[in-house]
Amino acid sequence: MSGTFRIEGGHPLNGTITPQGAKNEALQVLCATLLTQEEVVIDNIPDILDVNNLIDLLGCMGVKVWREGRHKCHFQAENVNLEYLQSDDFKRRASSLRGSIMIMGPLLARFGKAHFPKPGGDKIGRRRLDTHFYGFTRLGAKFDYDNGQVFYTVEADELKGAYILLDEASVTGTANTLMAAVMAKGDTTIYNAACEPYLQQLCKMLVSMGAKIDGIGSNLLTIHGVESLGGCHHSIWPDMIEVGSFIGMAAMTGGDVTIKDAGVRHLGIIPLAFERMGISLEINGDDIRVPSQKHYAIESFIDGSIMTVADAPWPGLTPDLLSVFLVLATQAKGSVLIHQKMFESRLFFVDKLIDMGAQIILCDPHRATVIGLNNETRLRATTMTSPDIRAGVALLIAALSAHGVSTIHNIEQIDRGYQYIDKRLNDLGAVITRI
Helix, strand or coil: CCCEEEEECCCCCEEEECCCECHHHHHHHHHHHHHCCCEEEEECCCCCHHHHHHHHHHHHCCCEEEECCCCEEEEECCCCCHHHHHCHHHHHHHHCCHHHHHHHHHHHHHHCEEEEECCCCCCCCCCCCHHHHHHHHHCCCEEEEECCCCEEEEECCCCECCEEECCCCCHHHHHHHHHHHCCCECEEEEECCCCCHHHHHHHHHHHHCCCEEECCCCCEEEEECCCCCCCEEEECCECHHHHHHHHHHHHHHCCEEEECCCCHHHCCCHHHHHHHCCCCCEEECCEEEECCCCCCECCCCCCCCCEEEECCCCCCCCHHHHHHHHHHHCCCECEEEEECCCCCCCCCCHHHHHHCCCEEEEEECCEEEEECCCCCCCCECCEEECCCHHHHHHHHHHHHHCECEEEEECCHHHHCCCCCHHHHHHCCCCEEEEC
């Protein structure tokens, strides 16, 4: 549901919150249900727009879907309707959801054929799909692109294992190639594979279905093809992007928040990156407490040069959190260079932060220098529009800390990635009204 948030800023967040299941993992493992005709049960599914749209799409494709509550679902892809993939309804649904591109690998593996329209999704610059189709063609598939219909098709009489060196460590590209390879004849090696926790979880799910995969958690995967896969029960890990977002919200509002069941051992460098921004974190088992801080100072490098926060393939810092670090830096003591390497339009929301009084120099589409205000001058409330999921949450964080009442339009972008975000934050003391 699209609409507007009205946010009364200046209320510290206090209390306990539990992160949802990981959106990026959910999109992968939901597509993997197409690999078998047996029942697959998935638990801890986030109740968000992108994931619900993908579940609806699977249902339209003929997959039997039975919800056991909002966060647990049964899938059985016994009778997949391949003719539906040529319909206008499929084109409309699939093109609006970028993550659904990952149905192609399972369909190619099981049925030898897959169609897909050019996907939409976030407005964060070009997100090319070459890596996906390179992986498919290396396995022996024929690739065709209909420029008039803007439609991709891959076909194969038989997929054969191959050595595949990916040109980029694409998460979705690795997932698609991996799912295509699990039932290919012979062995497949994927080098420069993405190794994010989402991929590790997908690999573990596939293994529980009967796949044979070596090197899980590394950038070198070896897949020994099997005849068929069976059903399984899979539980999705906590969403590390939501964990990072909550840390940013707590710090920016000066609150005291405990994030329960945060999946600490799967967060990689994220806690360290926040500590370098001057944020105190107390980790107790699988919980993270962000205690109240009036001021936080950005570290500098050993030689005194300005701190750079940049995204990188896992185990580097995920690009999905850079917008949170950018808005967090606006009230820090010190300066930082935010370098968004992977996407060329993700920093264009900073003009709204500048309108709110932040001191930011946008160097180019990939880099922004932030001069922190050290909480001596609060951001001003303003009216904004959310361009994508992650920028939308960064603007929400800014509004929560600002002086006055802000409005954020196009909140469908935020709902795509964060479940019941207004209600959950209001339970912590925020004042957010959905219009």
